[in-house]
Amino acid sequence: MVGDDVEVRIVEIKGEHVKLGITAPREIPVHRKEIFEAIKRENIKAAQSKVKDLGEANNLIKKKEEQNQSAPRPDKKPPKGASPEE
Amino acid sequence: MKLKTSRFGEIDIENDRIITFPDGIIGFRELKKFALIAKKSQALMWLQSVDDPQIAFVVTDPFSFDVTYDPILSAEDREHLELEDATDARYLVIVVVPPNPKEMTANMLGPIVVNAKKKIGRQVILVDSSYSVKQPILSGRPQVESTSDPNVLVG
Numbered sequence: 001m002v003g004d005d006v007e008v009r010i011v012e013i014k015g016e017h018v019k020l021g022i023t024a025p026r027e028i029p030v031h032r033k034e035i036f037e038a039i040k041r042e043n044i045k046a047a048q049s050k051v052k053d054l055g056e057a058n059n060l061i062k063k064k065e066e067q068n069q070s071a072p073r074p075d076k077k078p079p080k081g082a083s084p085e086e
Numbered sequence: 087m088k089l090k091t092s093r094f095g096e097i098d099i100e101n102d103r104i105i106t107f108p109d110g111i112i113g114f115r116e117l118k119k120f121a122l123i124a125k126k127s128q129a130l131m132w133l134q135s136v137d138d139p140q141i142a143f144v145v146t147d148p149f150s151f152d153v154t155y156d157p158i159l160s161a162e163d164r165e166h167l168e169l170e171d172a173t174d175a176r177y178l179v180i181v182v183v184p185p186n187p188k189e190m191t192a193n194m195l196g197p198i199v200v201n202a203k204k205k206i207g208r209q210v211i212l213v214d215s216s217y218s219v220k221q222p223i224l225s226g227r228p229q230v231e232s233t234s235d236p237n238v239l240v241g
Contacts (some may be wrong), residue, residue, distance in 0.1 A: 035211060035219075038219045042182060042219045043180060045182050046144065047142070049182060049184075051144070052093055054144065057187035058128045060190075060223075060224055061129040061146070061223065062129065065151065
């Protein structure tokens, strides 16, 4: 146990590999290092992008939005994610 | 304020466009201040570092291309963002635009959340989620199997 409510279990031992299971309350974020590293990699890739002109990319998104609007919508109402423009 | 950037030269940015990221962006922890540079009616915006003229991320509103996107913030993240009212949260996702823009992807697993009232930003990692760090923007979400209890991570 880590504190009162985080439980670490050994799920499996196979040769040199140990599989751990972590159970934690919803408030405590448990992030696998791979996920953290994957996000870091994407951030670095994004920062290194040489693209200066977003014109074509913007047009492609616009087209996709128009398609979304004409397609039948799922029942679920989209969460309010207003653009920072507002 | 005047802002030096490698992409746009020197630009004038209103102070209320500056967002403070107390923990930086993942992988760029030392960069604490960013300016959101947006053009009217264009989906893609730039999140330009105030501290480093070279660093800028292309970002967009995730709901514009994925109406089913449903990020859930942890209590810890809400606390970091000083978010008292959930309606103050604005979501942006970082976009990677490759030489062929048709293949652009967005990081849906690690969105940037901004407290619009206090201008505090944070890149969060969604726990309870099957979202991808490189979701194709134009072709939609690939089906990813999710664990039955997303709070139990085995790794």
